[in-house]
Amino acid sequence: ATASSWGPEGPESNRRGYDYLGQARSGFMSAVGEPDMPPLLAASPIADQMGAIMLAYGILAALFARDRFGVGKEVNASLLGSMIWLQCLSINTSLLAGWEMPRQAKSQVWNPVYCHYKCSDGKWIALGLLQSDRYWADFCKAMELEKLENDPRFENLVQRAINSKELVPILESRFASKPSDEWVEVLQQAELLFCRVNSISDLINDPQVTANDYITEYDHPALGKVNMVGFPIHMSETPLSVRMPAPE
The missing domain is CATH 3.30.1540.10 (formyl-coa transferase, domain 3)
Known part of the structure; x- marks a missing residue:
């Protein structure tokens, strides 16, 4: 499995990129905000996160196909492709309508x-x-x-x-x-x-966030008890939890 910036094919397939560039090239920065604003960067590294999510999604799909059909696959997910997919509703609407959806005041x-x-x-x-x-x-x-x-x-x-x-x-x-x-x-x-x-600091006091452990308490070996992001999904028989710190 490979994570790339611009996809496995094309003249720039080997060029490097970062989250900022993924947001920019995918059209995302030009789509958010009001008409008179410059291109806007999301506060969170959303292109990096989407690229990782889509790579994991591709790996799981390939493993499922291997178990069912006995055939292995090479998986590639890119910042560019993942950010375009994130915007598929608005991009498809623009492509089908023949005009670009404008920013709206x-x-x-x-x-x-x-x-x-x-x-x-x-x-x-x-x-x-x-x-x-x-x-x-x-x-x-x-x-x-x-x-x-x-x-x-x-x-x-x-x-x-x-x-x-x-x-x-x-x-x-x-x-x-x-x-x-x-x-x-x-x-x-x-x-x-x-x-x-909500602001980021509001989340810890949002009753739905805390009730579902979307932000959870973790006893960090070096920092002690800290709050950190939990899991966005629940599994009935195998509950998910933060069990260890990120590797150093």
Whole structure:
């Protein structure tokens, strides 16, 4: 099995690369952010991680094929290919439509209730009302914005998309009137889809993160008890755990 930067074929197959370059060449950096921003680098080394994940995926698939068909395979996964695969939905959409999906300004989102808003304490709330027509009346009631429910500018998904420049500032102003804890309570009581926009330091206090051991405590031989990232999957009969430190 081989991990490469740009794939096993082509004129640059032997050229070296790093995470930064994988994010750049795959189109990822040009796809995130708002229209007037320069290309943005993800805070996490996502290309390195995706390359490793896809290499492991390929190895497991090859081992399964060997056991079933008795044939071995050479496996290669690259930073470039893995990052393109990560974006397959948006890239396929662009290829099929014949035009590149543009960056979108927050003020011009196609669905203003599938967006994020800043609260009075500086924290952010992300709304997940993808089926906005289904939840629009309940949302307006919960936000005490009943007058918007039957406003012809916002009466359905299409009109809210057309008039997002008008709706987004209204919602920004409303969310800015209360701290995030109050909005969490309001939105939970209304049974609407939402979540907090966490920072890295917020994760350790997120009850879902801790309940599922997505961040777990580990007794490090040199550092003592530390918190570190756990496993994103659970196995019923063979629970996963962090058992040893990284090799030095």
